[in-house]
Amino acid sequence: MTRHITFIGAGNMASAILGGMVDSGYSREAITASSPDESQLAALHERFGIQTTTSNVDAVKQADVVVLAVKPQLMKDVCTELHGTVQDTRPLIVSVAAGIPADALERWLGGDLPVVRCMPNTPSLVGSGACGLFANPRVDADQRDLATTLLGAVGLVEWVDEESLLEAITAISGSGPAYFFLVFEALEAAGVKLGLPADSARRLALQTAAGAARMAQQSDQSPERLKRNVMSPGGTTERAVHCLEDAHLRQAFLEATDACAQRAREMAEEFGNR
Incomplete structure (x- = not known):
């Protein structure tokens, strides 16, 4: 029925x-x-x-x-x-x-x-x-x-x-899409700084993100393993990833998601007490 x-x-x-x-x-x-x-x-x-x-x-x-x-x-x-x-x-x-x-x-x-x-x-x-x-x-x-x-x-x-x-x-x-949109913004800006036209930088960033997500969804390997597969020892990707790690990217995500969850708890209290 x-x-x-x-x-x-x-x-x-x-x-x-x-x-x-x-x-x-x-x-x-x-x-x-x-x-x-x-x-x-x-x-x-x-x-x-x-x-x-x-x-x-x-x-x-x-x-x-x-x-x-x-x-x-x-x-x-x-x-x-x-x-x-x-x-x-x-x-x-x-x-x-x-x-x-x-x-x-x-x-x-x-x-x-x-x-x-x-x-x-x-x-x-x-x-x-x-x-x-x-x-x-x-x-x-x-x-x-x-x-x-x-x-x-x-x-x-x-x-x-x-x-x-x-x-x-x-x-x-729930809030995660905004994090990825921020990454897209940053990659596009980086591409422009390196000399790419803005529209090309955007298309490359978006397609790269879509491809990486599809690979991760279709693979039985962990994201950590997939990351390692791209990182040749002493190569370009390894250097870039080390820069991101040195900039405490993981800690930034932990702090951002903690702040988001805390705001969700505050909203629940605000609305639930009405």
Whole structure:
């Protein structure tokens, strides 16, 4: 039986997930999106052929799954609006909002509901996402599989048994694309300094990153071993890597991810106490 899925919010992440579902063969008739922005809804209907409405309450009445894809600062008001309806219909709640604990979502929605929190990342917009998922104790095996199908439509899915580990996922994959974009910036600038045209430096940096990622995904060797395979003794790569090590690149990543995880914990406390 096809489950009806409603998206509250029609922004980029909702569009990416529902688009991935449609592309993978999920029934368009079983997907609804709700938003106060009629232009967003019109674009989604035109592109994917799904149902749309400006009423959140109407949207969730027939839903087996409700995907909460609104900004964190709006989440409490949205959940309060949906409280009465979801207490009657008992759907699976899936939240893609950063920083809001599952128990806060459940409390705002009236309690005793199955809730899945997920931490997606922006490459989901191009079908290459990485998403961490956590389920509260009221999520059954079938609902867990459904959440995997939902988020798996736009990339890799990793479940964690402790909600606090979503902070680590935020630090590694949630915020991780920005780290790589920073590296792309730095390589492009270095290429320009060495005499390359900016557009050539950018293309070379991006293709090199894409190729390295693909090699790492397809190889049974560790990243450390793959790195060593490129480093001839006394060669150019060895000297470059030693420069990066001497600049304490590893420590910089440790400090950056620690700072990111700490901010995720602070956000959870801020939103969860509302």
